[in-house]
Amino acid sequence: MRDAQGVEAGCFHCSEPLPAAPATAHVDGQSRRFCCDGCAAAAQWIRDANLVDYYRLRSQPAGRAAVDLEAQLAAFDRDDIQAGHVRDVDGGREITVLTDGMRCAACAWLIDRAVAREPGVVEVVANAVTGRVRITWDQSATALSGPLRRLAALGYVPWLATGTDRERERRAQRNRDLVRIGIAGLASMQAMMFAEALYLDIHQQMPVATRDFLRWITFLVSTPVVFWCGWPFIAGMLRELRNRHPGMDTLIASSTLLAYFASVWETLRGGTHVWYDAAVMFVFLLLGARMLEQRARRIAVAQVDTLARARPALSTRELADGSREVVPTASLVAGDIACVAAGDAVPADGRLLDAPARFEEALLTGEAHPVLHQPGDTIYAGTVCREAPARILVERVGAGTRLSELETLVERAQSHRPRVAQLADAISGRFVAGILVVAVLVYIGWRFHDPSRALEVTLALLVISCPCALSLAVPTAITVAHGALAKLGVLANDADALGSLAAATDIVFDKTGTLGSGRPTLARVEAFGGLDVEDVLAIASALERDSLHPIARAFDGQDAGLGAVDVEEHPGQGIAGTVEGRGWRLGRAEFAAGRADDGALWLGDGAEAAARFVLEEPPRADAAAAIAALRGQGIDVHLSSGDAAGPVTAFADRLAIDRAASRQSPEDKLAGVRGLQAGGRVVAMVGDGLNDAPVLAGADVSIAIGSGAALAHRAASLVLTAPSLLRIPAAVALARRTRAVVRQNLAWALGYNLVAIPLAAAGLVTPWVAALGMALSSLIVTVNALRLARVPAP
Structure with missing residues (x-):
């Protein structure tokens, strides 16, 4: 990075701002300036190692070279630190570390070459996309801190990756799947090549020996595909049959095994037709569709992996x-x-x-x-x-920790099965049973009509009717949507939250801590009864010391160390407790001081007033924009608050909310929501405090602000991980897109089967074409669901 005069405006190595007296070093024949001696030393080492091409190849600056990390790097050599992160491999030991300094492919190029030159290093593989560096080293020749010290000196500070067991298991499973699909793909091409030669012999002129040779060769090619590549489907069928709940795997495995064993029987007896090509094509295409589905799920669980690695x-x-x-x-x-x-x-x-x-x-x-x-x-x-x-x-x-709680919420949301998914599963189960009955009837009918084609037509029917698309239509879309929701900063606590949010017609907001900033301030304080302002502030602060209600923040910095005992929250009224041996109440005028409500916060003993506090709470910076966006989505916005009429009306006017209710107790808020629901409205409630828990539980769908009380979170359908209200209209838009995608997928899956099954039963589809059509149907619903992974910024 250079200024207008062509002079480097930042460190040559990491682009950090230069100090008044920058370090200098000669690199590539020129004097360069650096932010610190560490970066200068890193550049000199790169020059001396003849790796200066790094500076020409890179598209992003390096991380700042680390210094004073000796204690941290030495800790990597301890057995208790390495436990669970290091594994024995051929040639030594292996570890995967993370670094946030790797920003482009040139960084990975530099790490591969620089660390590989360290004594005792057997192999280095750096991944610029994931920020992971896998190092294999000979522990008899060097300690682990040796190569890591070189890594840190170049600006790539290493730390241990958490969640490595999950990542290793997923990588191993992916590798097995790749091997399976690779073998199935090669075998499918060979089987189709041999089958084409047999298909083209329409006049039966091929010598019998040549025909049998081609069939036996195809048998040898297809056997490992059916029983090894297709083992996940066979195992799934056995599991479904043990549970007496036939499903998609039952239909897949039975179709594959029928095609295979019927072909073996025809090969042994010298019959007219074999269907090895259909069996291997079926396995290959289904493995491809399943791998694409797993990719969709990996995209969806990326937030869980990110959370796991954050610790x-x-x-x-x-x-x-x-x-x-x-x-x-x-x-x-x-x-x-x-x-x-x-x-x-x-x-x-x-x-x-x-x-x-x-x-x-x-x-x-x-x-x-x-x-x-x-x-x-x-x-x-x-x-x-x-x-x-x-x-x-x-x-x-x-x-x-909050991190673990969020991780649990994401995992729970992605494992939940909403009602529509359960309905699709039930339909799929009954559909499989029905197809098996239809297949028997079709076989019997073709035995009378054309016995030579009975098995082929039945096989095509079983293959083309496989309910893969129907089974994938809902869960894939929901899983991807929950992953997108987590990226958006909204976590689901309820399996049906997305569906309810998509249908919402009204949204009710609490005021304090929700639409309000959550940091009310004391605009005016009046003290009575011989107490001065400092005294009443100290008493109020003692009562609010452990409260989670946003009002408590108004008394931050006023704590004089007074002891408060027997403190009790009175929802919708205030808080009561004993301070320095005297009973006090803080809240509404009638609750705290026996006076008529005037919208202020009063301190008293229930009969006599000791102080009056006037609070002000500005709206959140994005409140107006969020409400405008919701209104633009056709949703009616309501404000329901426990505050007095004057402040609530002024607040609602400021945000252009037409429907505002004041002095609402938790029971009043719940009654208001019930009234809207009685009119056929679908109501979403947004709140954050203990007082909101009943109405959050009673609304059709509820959203809790992430900084609110834990009880509100447990009652809510959705939790915002940050108090950014613009996430709410973004979540509504995502929920509606998800609903549309689910409907599209179900319409396609059902429409495909309505058209395909009669064609197959009529004998107009060959088995291998049926396999192709079924796979394409699954591919369409999966790719359609993947569109939900694109999340615009709120």
């Missing part, structure tokens, strides 16, 4: 004497202090200590830019520390 395998823990040690993340416990370097991921949920710091939260919340957090703020596992190192007081680890 670092290693963490730096601060000891009581101030020293630090590198430990497996699994060994962290609540109360530990985790030290997170700039650019590293946070290992556990906790509180930020010491100084403000920025964290990249895109994976958890979808926020595009790093968020500035103050000391005391909650920092979540999986977020990335930027600009400066940070210290985190660990509060939740392992399965208790």
